[in-house]
Amino acid sequence: MNSLHAINRKARRFEENRIAETADVEALQEKSKKKQGRVYYPLGCTLGFNPGWEVDVSGGTAGLCQPVERDLFDCYLGCAWPAQVPDHVSNNPDWTSKCSASVNDWRNVDVIYP
Amino acid sequence: MNSAVMEIASAAYRPAEHHAFESSGKPFLYLVPSGAVFGLDGLAKEIFSLLSKEQLPREEIVSALISRGYNRAEIEATLDDMESCDVVLSGEPKEAFPSLPEPDFPLQRIVLNTTNQCNLACGYCYEYSDDKIALTKDKPKYMSEEVAEAAIDTLIKESAGRPLLHVTFFGGETLLNFNLMRYAVVYAKKKAADAGKEVEFSLTTNATLLTEEIVDFLAENRIGVTVSIDGDKELHDRMRTFHNGKGSYDIIAPKIKMLLERHKTNSIGARVTLSSGVRDIRRIYDHLTKELGFKGVGISPATANPDRLYHIGGQKMDDVFDQFSELAWEYRDFALRGGQHYFTNVSDTIKELHLGISKAYTCGAGLGLLGVSTSGGIAACHRFVDSPVAQMGNVMDQGVDHTARRQFLEDHHVGSRPDCHTCWVRPVCAGGCYHESFINHGQTAASNLNQCDRIRGWIDLCLRIYGQIAVENPKFLERFNEN
Numbered sequence: 128m129n130s131l132h133a134i135n136r137k138a139r140r141f142e143e144n145r146i147a148e149t150a151d152v153e154a155l156q157e158k159s160k161k162k163q164g165r166v167y168y169p170l171g172c173t174l175g176f177n178p179g180w181e182v183d184v185s186g187g188t189a190g191l192c193q194p195v196e197r198d199l200f201d202c203y204l205g206c207a208w209p210a211q212v213p214d215h216v217s218n219n220p221d222w223t224s225k226c227s228a229s230v231n232d233w234r235n236v237d238v239i240y241p
Numbered sequence: 242m243n244s245a246v247m248e249i250a251s252a253a254y255r256p257a258e259h260h261a262f263e264s265s266g267k268p269f270l271y272l273v274p275s276g277a278v279f280g281l282d283g284l285a286k287e288i289f290s291l292l293s294k295e296q297l298p299r300e301e302i303v304s305a306l307i308s309r310g311y312n313r314a315e316i317e318a319t320l321d322d323m324e325s326c327d328v329v330l331s332g333e334p335k336e337a338f339p340s341l342p343e344p345d346f347p348l349q350r351i352v353l354n355t356t357n358q359c360n361l362a363c364g365y366c367y368e369y370s371d372d373k374i375a376l377t378k379d380k381p382k383y384m385s386e387e388v389a390e391a392a393i394d395t396l397i398k399e400s401a402g403r404p405l406l407h408v409t410f411f412g413g414e415t416l417l418n419f420n421l422m423r424y425a426v427v428y429a430k431k432k433a434a435d436a437g438k439e440v441e442f443s444l445t446t447n448a449t450l451l452t453e454e455i456v457d458f459l460a461e462n463r464i465g466v467t468v469s470i471d472g473d474k475e476l477h478d479r480m481r482t483f484h485n486g487k488g489s490y491d492i493i494a495p496k497i498k499m500l501l502e503r504h505k506t507n508s509i510g511a512r513v514t515l516s517s518g519v520r521d522i523r524r525i526y527d528h529l530t531k532e533l534g535f536k537g538v539g540i541s542p543a544t545a546n547p548d549r550l551y552h553i554g555g556q557k558m559d560d561v562f563d564q565f566s567e568l569a570w571e572y573r574d575f576a577l578r579g580g581q582h583y584f585t586n587v588s589d590t591i592k593e594l595h596l597g598i599s600k601a602y603t604c605g606a607g608l609g610l611l612g613v614s615t616s617g618g619i620a621a622c623h624r625f626v627d628s629p630v631a632q633m634g635n636v637m638d639q640g641v642d643h644t645a646r647r648q649f650l651e652d653h654h655v656g657s658r659p660d661c662h663t664c665w666v667r668p669v670c671a672g673g674c675y676h677e678s679f680i681n682h683g684q685t686a687a688s689n690l691n692q693c694d695r696i697r698g699w700i701d702l703c704l705r706i707y708g709q710i711a712v713e714n715p716k717f718l719e720r721f722n723e724n
Contacts, residue, residue, distance in 0.1 A: 128322050129315075130283035134269065134711050136722070137597020138277035141326040148325065 199229055199236065213239045252331040253296035254320070256289060259328075260665040262701060264708025271704055274337055275327055276597035276668040278707070284311055284319045285328075292329055299331075338656040338667075339601040342608060344647055347401035349609035351392055352409040352623040353425065355418040356383045357615055361447050361489055363469075364480045365516050365543035365551045367624065368413065372546055372680050375614075375627040383418045384615040389425040391636040392613040396429075397436050399641055406433060406440045410464075411612075411623045416450040426462050445469065445512070447481070448493040451500055460504040467512050468497060472525035473532070479518050480551065494533065501534045510537035510585065515561060516551035522564035530583050539585045540565070544677050547691075562695050566702055573706040576717045588721075590669070590703040591710075595721040599668040600655065606675060607633065607649045611641070621649055621685075624676040630685055631675065652686045660688035666700045 133142040202212040203223060213219035225235035258273040268286060270279050281289055284306070291297065291305060299320065306316045323329045357377045359369065368375055393408065400406055408429050410422050426442055433440035443465035459466060470493065471477040478488025501509060511529045515522075522540060529535045542561065545552040553561060568584050575582035582588075602608055606622035613619055613636055614626035621631035631649060634642030655661050658672040672678075673689030673696070681691060689696075710717050 128326075130281065130285035130319060131322050131326065131328065132280035132282070133326075134278040134280050134708070135276075135595050135597045137275055137599070138272075138279050138326070140597075141275075141277055145322055145325045149321075 199223070199233075253298050254292055254302060254324070254329050254331045255296040256292050257327050257330050257335070258337075258665065260701070260704070262704045262708065264705050265712040267708070267712060269704070269708045270328060271594075271665070272327055273665045274339065274599050274668050276594070276599040277326070278594065278597065278704070278711075279326065279328060280708075280712075281328075284315060285323060287311075288316075288320060288323060289328065337662065338654070339599055341654055341656075342601065342650060344643065345401065346608060346650075347403050348396055348399035348611060348641075349403055349405075350407040350409060350605065350611075351396045352411050352610065352612045353384060353389060353392055354411050354413065354612060354614050354623055354626050355389075355415050355421050355425075356413040357627070358382050358417055359412060359414040359447075360417065360449055360483065361414065362482055362484045363514075364482075365514060365545060365549075367544050367676070367680070371549060372544065374625070374629070374679065376629065377615075377627050380627055381615045384421055384613075386421060386424050386428075388613070388615065388617045388637060389421055390428055391617060393425065393429045393432055395613075395619075395636045395640050397432055397438065400438070404438055406438055408440060408442050409623075410442065410444045412445070414450065415444055415446050416455065419450070419455060423458060426464070441465075443467065443507075447489065448496050448500070449489055451493075451496040453499065453503065456500050456503045459500075460506050463506040465507040466500065466504065466509045468493075468500070468509065468535075469512050469514065470497070470529065470533075471513050471515075471519050472521070473528040476519045476521065476525060480514070480516055497533055497535075508537055509535065510539060511535040513538065513540040515540060515542045515553060516545075517553050517557060518551070520553065520557060520561055520564070522561065522568060526568060526584065536581075536583050537585045538583050539589075541586075544674070544680055546680055558695065562698065565699065569702055569706060573709060576706075576710045577714050579714060579717060587703060587706070590700065591707050591718075592721040593669050594700075594703060594707050595718055600671040602650075602653060602655065603671040603673055603675070607631070607646055607653065621675065625685075630679065658686060658688050660690060660693075664693065664697070666693075666697045669700055670696050 128142055128145060133139045199212070200223070203215050213222045215222070219239055222239065223236055226232040229236075260271040260273065262269050262271065268281050270281065270289075272279070287306060287309065288302060291302060297305070302320060303313055303316050307313060320329070324331065327335065357368070357375065357380065359366070362369065364370060367373065396406055396408070408425065410425070412418075415422065422444070429440045429442075442462060444459065445467045446469070448468045448470065469481070471479070471481055474488065474490040474494075477490040481489050483489060511533075513525055513529070519525075525540070526538055529538050542553050542558070543551055547554060565586065569587045572582040572584050572587040604610070604622070610622060611619050611633065612621065612623035612626045616627070617635045617637035618627055619633045619635060619641060620626045620628065621633065625631040633645045633649065634640055651657065653672075653675060655667055655671040661667045661670070661672050664670070673692060675685040677689050678687045679685045681689065
């Protein structure tokens with residue numbers, strides 16, 4: 128919303144809805160000026176209860192409505208809660224080593240079998 | 242491309258219903274019916290101005306703006322932002338009015354007419370003057386404790402899950418029945434606590450009967466006070482007289498000073514009623530704020546049929562509007578400096594604009610608020626108690642008549658006031674006071690058409706002031722954030 132500016136509270140509600148629909152997911156550690164002091168939780172983060180992230184209807188992860196790939200690095204690198212993605216700290220430090228730019232190299236991120 | 246996709250691609254975009262205004266040299270839109278206020282510049286401004294000239298399909302908007310140096314991605318993203326925020330529309334029109342409330346909409350406030358008697362005889366009073374509609378002949382003059390109890394029980398019963406309730410004490414002159422008020426405050430606090438709720442109170446009075454004992458009671462119970470006063474001695478005494486014709490200013494002035502001195506636990510406001518001979522708004526405002534010390538002054542013309550001598554008509558009303566505007570600009574000047582101005586007509590309007598209120602009803606009458614007469618009769622508000630219209634049961638009998646209340650809400654919804662359907666100011670006005678309509682047009686649900694131009698003028702003025710404050714001193718507006 129670069130050239131359309133919400134002025135009153137009702138307009139800000141429109142704006143918040145619009146941002147929720149369209150904005151990019153930001154990393155937890157990102158400290159943009161606008162968000163200073165606020166911890167950012169990516170959409171679908173299980174630190175907040177958000178059904179549809181953990182498993183799909185078949186009990187697997189192929190048909191999730193919020194796939195972890197939506198914000199891979201946020202979960203893998205930035206998050207302290209090792210649940211939905213391979214764990215960067217101890218078990219799978221090299222999981223994304225062949226994926227320097229996820230837009231281009233996402234196919235190199237392989238499935239992990241624990 | 243299937244037919245649905247083709248339809249979307251070819252649907253023409255058009256501006257949503259709105260009122261455009263300018264503040265600090267910048268363009269703003271007030272959107273109808275949402276009440277949202279947006280500022281536009283750059284691309285959004287260009288798209289809006291393009292669509293204001295003619296309706297265009299998406300592809301034509303894109304190509305028109307590519308030729309002005311924008312790229313496709315930014316044009317499409319801005320257009321999507323504008324559509325998502327209801328600034329522009331394509332396809333089916335949006336809902337033009339808020340929906341009807343649920344049939345069991347919870348009650349929040351009752352107004353107790355503690356007495357229908359008054360020790361003053363103000364010329365313009367809608368309860369006693371030529372425009373009187375209340376039929377009080379065989380009704381009790383004072384509300385009894387039993388009626389007050391039943392009214393408070395009704396409020397609590399009908400309030401569903403609301404945690405905070407409100408009781409307003411009204412008259413006649415309310416303090417003629419101070420004993421009942423004192424009883425009702427204690428009773429309401431106990432009953433509300435039993436129900437796990439809180440209750441707050443307010444009082445409207447002519448101030449003639451205030452004593453230190455009463456004021457201490459008001460302060461102790463944090464009772465908000467509205468004092469009816471019309472200005473300095475000369476102006477006030479023109480209409481606000483005792484039954485013998487003697488003015489009441491000399492009696493009330495020292496009592497008001499005592500009230501403002503002793504009562505600090507809630508707001509104390511002045512309510513000014515203008516009439517044909519009492520219209521010097523600057524003089525009234527200065528007297529009430531500087532000489533008496535009020536920190537809130539609300540000003541309104543008397544409700545009066547145009548035939549009445551005290552009615553403010555035509556040119557005189559234009560003059561009143563000009564004076565309102567002058568005081569409103571002064572409010573703006575104070576706000577830009579971060580100062581406090583006491584003209585509540587402006588602050589009340591700006592609060593509604595800031596929150597982006599979109600009303601289905603002019604006020605809470607019959608919705609969250611009901612009036613109760615001395616005999617327990619329930620009406621849409623205090624102005625209709627004991628009258629032949631807008632009646633909704635009796636607290637001493639079956640309580641609220643939900644069928645009558647429902648009918649009232651259907652009849653008075655802004656969607657049922659066709660004169661308002663194309664008016665941009667309907668999110669804040671919604672048709673105007675039912676009592677004014679009844680006095681002027683003989684029908685409670687008629688729109689107050691005689692005031693429409695001035696209401697639009699007033700809201701436009703307040704929008705321009707709001708826009709300027711939002712640009713130049715947005716911090717000032719934080720005070721309006723609470724609900």
